[in-house]
Amino acid sequence: MVELFIFKLFSILSIIFSFCVVFLNNPVYSIFALIVVFVFVINLLIFLGAEFLAMLFLIVYVGAIGVLFLFVIMMLNVKIRNLNFSLYRYLLFSLFFIFLSFLILINLRILNFFYITCDNNFLNYFFIDFYFSFFYFSNAFNIGYITFCYYSPLFLISGILLLVSMIGVLCLTLHRRNDIKRQFIYKQIQSSFSSHIKWKNF
Amino acid sequence: MEKFLRNMFVFLVYVLYIFLKALALIIPLLVSVAFLTLLERKLMASIHQRKGPNVVGFFGILQPFADGLKLFIKETIIPTNANNLIFVLAPILTFILSLFIWCVIPFNDNSIFVDLEIGVLFTLAISSLSIYGIIISGWSSNSKWSFLGSLRSAGQMISYEVSLGLIILSVLICSGSLNFNEIVESQRNVWYIFPLFPLSVMFFISGLAETNRAPFDLPEAEAELVSGYSTEYSAMGFALFFLGEYGNMIFMSCLFSLYFLGGWNFSFYFFSNSSYFWLGFKTTFILVLFVWIRAAFPRFRYDQLMRLGWKIFLPFSLSWFLFIVGFLICFDYLI
Numbered sequence: 001m002v003e004l005f006i007f008k009l010f011s012i013l014s015i016i017f018s019f020c021v022v023f024l025n026n027p028v029y030s031i032f033a034l035i036v037v038f039v040f041v042i043n044l045l046i047f048l049g050a051e052f053l054a055m056l057f058l059i060v061y062v063g064a065i066g067v068l069f070l071f072v073i074m075m076l077n078v079k080i081r082n083l084n085f086s087l088y089r090y091l092l093f094s095l096f097f098i099f100l101s102f103l104i105l106i107n108l109r110i111l112n113f114f115y116i117t118c119d120n121n122f123l124n125y126f127f128i129d130f131y132f133s134f135f136y137f138s139n140a141f142n143i144g145y146i147t148f149c150y151y152s153p154l155f156l157i158s159g160i161l162l163l164v165s166m167i168g169v170l171c172l173t174l175h176r177r178n179d180i181k182r183q184f185i186y187k188q189i190q191s192s193f194s195s196h197i198k199w200k201n202f
Numbered sequence: 203m204e205k206f207l208r209n210m211f212v213f214l215v216y217v218l219y220i221f222l223k224a225l226a227l228i229i230p231l232l233v234s235v236a237f238l239t240l241l242e243r244k245l246m247a248s249i250h251q252r253k254g255p256n257v258v259g260f261f262g263i264l265q266p267f268a269d270g271l272k273l274f275i276k277e278t279i280i281p282t283n284a285n286n287l288i289f290v291l292a293p294i295l296t297f298i299l300s301l302f303i304w305c306v307i308p309f310n311d312n313s314i315f316v317d318l319e320i321g322v323l324f325t326l327a328i329s330s331l332s333i334y335g336i337i338i339s340g341w342s343s344n345s346k347w348s349f350l351g352s353l354r355s356a357g358q359m360i361s362y363e364v365s366l367g368l369i370i371l372s373v374l375i376c377s378g379s380l381n382f383n384e385i386v387e388s389q390r391n392v393w394y395i396f397p398l399f400p401l402s403v404m405f406f407i408s409g410l411a412e413t414n415r416a417p418f419d420l421p422e423a424e425a426e427l428v429s430g431y432s433t434e435y436s437a438m439g440f441a442l443f444f445l446g447e448y449g450n451m452i453f454m455s456c457l458f459s460l461y462f463l464g465g466w467n468f469s470f471y472f473f474s475n476s477s478y479f480w481l482g483f484k485t486t487f488i489l490v491l492f493v494w495i496r497a498a499f500p501r502f503r504y505d506q507l508m509r510l511g512w513k514i515f516l517p518f519s520l521s522w523f524l525f526i527v528g529f530l531i532c533f534d535y536l537i
Contacts, residue, residue, distance in 0.1 A: 028341065032288075035334070051318070051319070051320055052320055052323070055320050055323040055324060055326075055327050056323070058327040058330075058331070059323070059326055059327045059330055062327075062330070062331060063326075063327060063330025063331060063333070063363075064330070064360075066334075067330075067333055067334070067337070067356065067360065070334075070337055071337075071353070071356070074337070074341050074349075074353075075353075138319040138320070138380075139319070139320070140319065140320055140323075140380055183505075185506075185509075
């Protein structure tokens with residue numbers, strides 16, 4: 001009962017914060033709102049029992065992509081936007097998405113919000129299901145098992161694709177200047193007294 | 203209605219139970235942070251051949267509490283033009299995350315707050331979240347020193363997280379699990395520091411960089427940036443940053459002893475024992491190393507730091523990971 005309540009709360013909050021991403025004045029605030037949306041969606045994943053995927057999303061989206069966005073927007077020094085114009089331009093479009101997201105909420109039977117059927121007693125919270133704990137394979141195990149057994153060629157191909165894109169980015173952006181002095185640490189460490197200082201007789 | 207009330211009562215009892223459990227974890231942690239600062243000051247003093255704090259209490263044992271009281275009583279200053287909400291939020295976020303990360307750390311067999319199947323991933327995720335506290339504080343305090351310090355610190359933490367993750371991968375492939383309990387149990391016969399010695403050294407150095415400790419304490423390089431991202435903070439905000447930083451330090455050394463030093467198990471020829479004491483002992487040993495390094499080494503330059511992270515640690519840990527996988531497949535361990 002409580003889990004369902006928290007699930008609904010988090011889904012509503014994630015929708016509210018995704019509105020904030022679009023409608024807030026300050027772009028840095030809207031990035032924060034985006035991060036909060038990520039966190040709420042990750043919580044939903046945890047409630048659904050996909051904890052491995054949730055942690056991966058947390059590392060990738062919040063830990064890497066969110067930080068990247070925040071970095072870029074802080075460095076760009078974007079002006080605070082006026083809300084007067086362009087609010088109504090996307091109204092129809094956004095209404096469509098509101099409708100879609102509320103469809104999901106209706107699917108979760110939001111109307112039964114305060115309807116209580118469970119007969120929880122005190123023991124349910126402290127009860128260990130031994131059958132479950134013996135015959136339960138973790139999320140990480142299941143995903144790894146399926147990728148290894150059935151989809152290993154596809155997995156390898158996607159890895160190669162990522163590698164190619166990474167090398168492509170490096171090739172596009174690598175620019176080495178030759179007109180500046182550099183420090184060569186190996187050279188510096190390997191230099192010795194005898195190779196650098198000579199005694200001369202005048 | 204009666205059912206609803208009963209459910210709410212059960213839920214409240216459950217919440218109280220969790221709250222007490224969390225309190226039993228947090229209070230000893232905060233006390234150990236307090237004594238860590240004392241240990242650092244005493245140790246640094248003895249390395250510098252001076253006395254260190256010796257006035258408050260017996261041999262200065264109450265010094266950290268006096269410091270805490272001082273910081274608590276001081277006036278909180280919020281600079282003009284600072285973004286108030288985020289300025290206040292940043293130290294709280296840092297502090298909470300540094301407490302939150304402890305919930306998956308086991309201290310002995312079955313003494314753990316939540317026994318997650320993916321504890322290692324959880325710690326990685328939370329430590330990547332703790333970057334936000336630093337970036338936010340630098341941006342919101344509206345000062346050039348703080349902003350530059352926070353950008354530096356964020357770059358440093360992100361780049362060393364990569365090498366940290368790759369080093370942990372090798373440990374995971376040896377233990378075959380993402381659960382801390384099983385990682386420790388797999389080291390019952392041999393600690394991973396012996397077969398994976400180079401990786402353990404790299405993990406230690408990356409841990410120094412990840413927690414912004416000397417010789418990688420560039421975020422608060424006093425000579426260049428006044429004190430980095432915490433320049434504008436005073437009183438309680440500063441104290442929270444400080445607590446978070448030292449909590450992260452203890453966490454990193456605890457992680458080192460779980461991954462490489464066999465956690466709470468200790469066995470030497472005929473003597474074998476598993477207790478809370480050993481985990482604490484190993485963690486304290488690593489902490490002493492942290493302090494020793496702070497007293498002994500000069501600070502890195504920023505480009506040297508980045509070079510060490512991306513050009514040395516990353517390729518080496520990746521190639522070592524491939525070597526270990528090949529080695530284990532060769533001896534039919536993995537399949």
